Amino acid sequence: MTISIEPENKKQESIQPKGWLKYFSFSLDHKVIGIQYLICGFVFYLVGGTLASAIRIELASPMSDFMPRDVYNQVLTLHGTIMIFLWIVPVVNGAFGNYLIPFYVGARDMAFPRLNAVAFWLIPPSGLMLIFSYFIDGAAQAGWTAYPPLSITTPQSGQIIWILSVLLLGGSSIFGGINFIATILKLRRPGLKLMQLPMYCWAMLGTSILVVLSTPVLAGTLILLSFDIVANTGFFNPVLGGNVVVYQHLFWFYSHPAVYIMVLPAFGLVSEILPIHCRKPLFGYSTMVFSIMGIVVLGLVVWAHHMFTSGTPPWMRLFFTIATAFIAVPTGIKFFNWVATMWGGRISINSAILFSCGFIINFVFGGITGVALAQVPFDIHVHDTYFVVAHFHYIVYGGSVFVIFSSIYHWFPKVTGKLLNEKLGILHFVITFVGFNLCFAPQHWLGLNGMPRRVAEYDPQFQFVNQISSVGALLMAISTIPFLVNIFISIAKGKKAGDNPWNALTPEWLTSSPPPVENWEGEAPLVKEPYGYGESITN
């Protein structure tokens, strides 16, 4: 079969772009697609970050003087949607998943390479469409949650384009999820058992199960919402006898799992990074696996903790409070496992481990405020205030984004064969960590004192604290500079990294850097103990 195609291949080989250009052309190579996800996600991160800066500039003063209020709403909506659907979800799943999972299971590519490429190429057009909706009739204004009736009554074109774009991104995410499940379960190298897989595989398996089970529900809901907007049906429109709470249930049935879709892969990545830089095995492998699966199951039945103020009946409040409290257990187990992994290890202080530690610290904080929010009496007080904003930014930024940076520092030598500059990396970490905490810690206070979220104007008594927060945001914006400088300088003239600069044991390091198209010359290595570090310390 191969033989007949060979001559044609030779002829076409000249068309294949060389070097960096291959990241901008259609490719089926999982490594190229992974990097495409990362670059695309990062570009959208810069857009979303610019929008965030605009929000913080507006909020530096109590009146809406920087932009009109409806523009503020659009900026807020675009910021949230871009950060979630175009940056964190595609990067923690698509980018690192595509790059690493085939290595980890000992395969040469994903199970369905074509589907994989399609999933990626859905993203740039949907993202651009979303952004350009701003120039038509204004972008959507109803926030990333698109709650009706607001989403029905605000200008139509923006909201419809928003829905279309989120549907496409959801489709991309589902295709990706199917591919990951098939790759992890079906494409494993013979002889490799499930319980020998690196932890990121388990995280991606759990995440993909959530993607496959919950994203379609969001898609269906958004289709109904679009009918409400364009066809005058009344599914969610109370004026026409519809029920807004049904929208909330369906939306959160996706969007609570979605927060785990953003953070479970990050858990997995940290579990890869910590053992290597602490020279110790990952602590409690099987408890890690069970807590991931526990989070998957519980994550599907806690959604109504977002709806305690939506007329939720008492039994529902009780059930969802208890279920949410339970989810803190597996999450806590993972936290203790990471700390125990580091405990007594030979920790090398570098940018990767600093960002991972930053993640652990921030995530604990966000987890604690999360458990607090799950308590009905408390939540009724702070729901829809800045306390919630602070909570989830501690998770999605302090958690997922910190891990993305940690992973970039960790895997950059693999992808490029060059080392990143550690001084710039540490500078990046310090500015990010300080800026992040300065920006979001004060928001807890703002929320507790009653500043509502999602509004352009606020009571003047909150001005000073808001300005502190804005200074933090400024630092976060600045922190991108040393990062980008570092990336470009290192690609151009970074130190040669060698194949395995961290002396790691996981399979992606047991090949050249950058890896060949086939991932390995010859047969894939069989790694039964991906975390077999540290004999020299204990013995």
Next chain:
Amino acid sequence: MTSLDTSKELNKKDKGIEEGHEDFRLFGLITFLIADGMTFAGFFAAYLTYKAVNPLPDGAIYELELPIPTLNTILLLISSATFHKASKSLLNKKNNDSQRWLLFTALLGIIFLVCQLFEYFNLPFSLTDNLFASTFYALTGFHGLHVTLGTLMILIISWQVRSNGGRLSHLNMFPLEAVELYWHFVDGIWVILFIILYLL
């Protein structure tokens, strides 16, 4: 697609067989159908919630007749059986029989769709009349879209199993198996839909 990738993929596929991986395409399809089923589950959940908490306002009309959907249920169930016959025939290398069964299945699908449209035109309510009317059209419409797609795919594979030079044979069953699985899935959804929309 670039050449390097082609050769790599072929290479990988060869390796895949060498290394003894089973065919996981069907597995991927099942995962996809689970996802698709969740979309329907969301719609059903919405409908049932409406039924529980949103009473029909005074004067609103929402009545369904049973004969057509019952006929449709029978049609789809038979079509599942005839599809099964088609794949049995292909397995026994009887391509012509297989093609005949497939065309018969497609015909049943088309009759189903015609009946569905006939029902639509004779209902005493329209899409925007009330919550239940909207949900009814959304659910049956979304299912009808699945039937339409399925029928098209059946017509395509019925062309491909032709005995002189078709792509499908007992050696290459996957496309037929995939469409068959999809068709059974769509039938199953209809049965649930029939119970929830018409009988409850």
